[in-house]
Amino acid sequence: xxxxxxxxxxxxxxxxxxxxxxxxxxxxxxxxxxxxxxxxxxxxxxxxxxxxxxxxxxxxxxxxxxxxxxxxxxxxxxxxxxxxxxxxxxxxxxxxxxxxxxxxxxxxxxxxxxxxxxxxxxxxxxxxxxxxxxxxxxxxxxxxxxxxxxxxxxxxxxxxxxxxxxxxxxxxxxxxxxxxxxxxxxxxxxxxxxxxxxxxxxxxxxxxxxxxxxxxxxxxxxxxxxxxxxxxxxxxxxxxxxxxxxxxxxxxxxxxxxxxxxxxxxxxxxxxxxxxxxxxxxxxxxxxxxxxxxxxxxxxxxxxxxxxxxxxxxxxxxxxxxxxxxxxxxxxxxxxxxxxxxxxxxxxxxxxxxxxxxxxxxxxxxxxxxxxxxxxxxxxxxxxxxxxxxxxxxxxxxxxxxxxxxxxxxxxxxxxxxxxxxxxxxxxxxxxxxxxxxxxxxxxxxxxxxxxxxxxxxxxxxxxxxxxxxxxxxxxxxxxxxxxxxxxxxxxxxxxxxxxxxxxxxxxxxxxxxxxxx
Numbered sequence: 001x002x003x004x005x006x007x008x009x010x011x012x013x014x015x016x017x018x019x020x021x022x023x024x025x026x027x028x029x030x031x032x033x034x035x036x037x038x039x040x041x042x043x044x045x046x047x048x049x050x051x052x053x054x055x056x057x058x059x060x061x062x063x064x065x066x067x068x069x070x071x072x073x074x075x076x077x078x079x080x081x082x083x084x085x086x087x088x089x090x091x092x093x094x095x096x097x098x099x100x101x102x103x104x105x106x107x108x109x110x111x112x113x114x115x116x117x118x119x120x121x122x123x124x125x126x127x128x129x130x131x132x133x134x135x136x137x138x139x140x141x142x143x144x145x146x147x148x149x150x151x152x153x154x155x156x157x158x159x160x161x162x163x164x165x166x167x168x169x170x171x172x173x174x175x176x177x178x179x180x181x182x183x184x185x186x187x188x189x190x191x192x193x194x195x196x197x198x199x200x201x202x203x204x205x206x207x208x209x210x211x212x213x214x215x216x217x218x219x220x221x222x223x224x225x226x227x228x229x230x231x232x233x234x235x236x237x238x239x240x241x242x243x244x245x246x247x248x249x250x251x252x253x254x255x256x257x258x259x260x261x262x263x264x265x266x267x268x269x270x271x272x273x274x275x276x277x278x279x280x281x282x283x284x285x286x287x288x289x290x291x292x293x294x295x296x297x298x299x300x301x302x303x304x305x306x307x308x309x310x311x312x313x314x315x316x317x318x319x320x321x322x323x324x325x326x327x328x329x330x331x332x333x334x335x336x337x338x339x340x341x342x343x344x345x346x347x348x349x350x351x352x353x354x355x356x357x358x359x360x361x362x363x364x365x366x367x368x369x370x371x372x373x374x375x376x377x378x379x380x381x382x383x384x385x386x387x388x389x390x391x392x393x394x395x396x397x398x399x400x401x402x403x404x405x406x407x408x409x410x411x412x413x414x415x416x417x418x419x420x421x422x423x424x425x426x427x428x429x430x431x432x433x434x435x436x437x438x439x440x441x442x443x444x445x446x447x448x449x450x451x452x453x454x455x456x457x458x459x460x461x462x463x464x465x466x467x468x469x470x471x472x473x474x475x476x477x478x479x480x481x482x483x484x485x486x487x488x489x490x491x492x493x494x495x496x497x498x499x500x501x502x503x504x505x506x507x508x509x510x511x512x513x514x515x516x517x518x
Contacts, residue, residue: 323414376473
């Protein structure tokens with residue numbers, strides 16, 4: 001007597017190509033066995049018998065079984081060109097943008113491939129009436145299990161992500177604001193990374209462990225937004241800025257994409273278990289942008305190798321736009337100041353050098369109105385976010401730059417290409433021998449590469465506490481902002497003031513101690 005298995009409704013499991021519709025209307029699983037398509041009404045996995053849900057549970061068109069079988073036997077060499085032709089019926093983009101969007105559609109069908117770790121978001125961004133929704137719908141109707149969403153509800157996103165592993169198209173005016181308001185910001189940030197899960201406490205009455213549920217939320221994502229995205233969310237996106245090209249375009253409908261969707265399902269069946277190349281980063285594309293763009297190049301290797309240069313140009317254009325955006329940010333402005341100061345002092349070719357925080361502060365505030373001046377503490381925190389090492393020398397705050405770290409920052413924030421760029425590959429000798437100093441961050445005596453001023457040549461060099469350091473930085477900023485003193489004089493004045501205050505406090509404590517003893 002055969003062992004009875006538990007039945008479970010499932011629309012996704014490892015190795016599933018898709019759920020297809022048979023001619024009689026029944027739904028069947030499509031899997032691959034011995035390199036051939038196999039259709040089953042049920043399938044057994046890990047002592048569990050899986051059954052497809054009813055058709056009304058799928059908010060998208062399902063491929064027809066007989067058509068997928070027909071296309072599986074076809075070479076379908078024109079599938080990439082036909083995807084492009086389909087897309088161009090509904091909106092107008094330039095060739096670089098179409099290259100990104102077309103490759104992305106193929107990626108949605110391979111997002112769960114073993115050699116793909118990230119899936120970027122496609123962002124259609126522009127003012128109203130530029131065709132964002134129309135373009136997004138045409139893509140989602142053709143993409144793998146595309147779902148068009150005009151609201152952001154956590155429960156729905158969890159179900160579509162975990163149960164369907166589909167492509168979600170968020171068609172919202174301001175997605176960042178909606179995500180924050182609905183508590184879905186963590187979901188949006190994590191959908192780009194395979195294996196990412198969101199945790200929620202669903203049944204607190206069940207106690208530890210049993211009260212918690214983990215949801216798989218990885219999957220392809222399309223966004224249409226009138227408002228700019230949060231800068232962190234934007235790093236996961238490949239932006240498509242909609243051009244202003246009014247015209248008479250077709251209205252996208254799911255049935256218009258069905259035949260091509262069936263061809264793509266057959267393509268997925270042949271490509272899902274095909275090894276993908278492990279590519280090396282392309283010059284000019286690095287960091288997170290390379291992480292999310294790499295899968296497009298892997299897909300390109302399968303469907304459109306002749307279009308690699310066009311895709312590369314498209315991603316390099318996005319990289320250039322990101323560099324310009326980062327250059328205009330506060331952090332980019334600070335990196336520009338660091339470069340200017342390093343170049344002015346002839347330090348860019350050295351292995352290691354330092355810059356005074358007060359110099360950076362003075363230059364930063366110099367281009368701002370007096371009522372917009374920032375404090376030394378604010379500058380210090382911003383410099384720390386750039387991962388720059390910091391130390392205190394005789395009460396003076398400074399950052400430590402190395403040759404490699406410096407040029408990495410310059411490239412990341414797009415401020416390269418100035419006169420000093422020719423030093424990049426030729427680091428010179430280090431600065432002269434240092435005099436002793438106290439390193440505030442490490443608590444040890446080290447050496448300083450800056451020449452000591454008269455006020456520093458004291459026999460007694462005292463370290464500053466955290467409170468004194470803040471007081472020192474604030475005082476220096478005020479003295480410089482008032483225009484009364486040069487930076488070195490301001491530092492000497494501030495340092496002497498702190499020493500006087502310290503002596504006064506010590507004297508007060510000493511007097512108080514004597515009175516108590518008596």
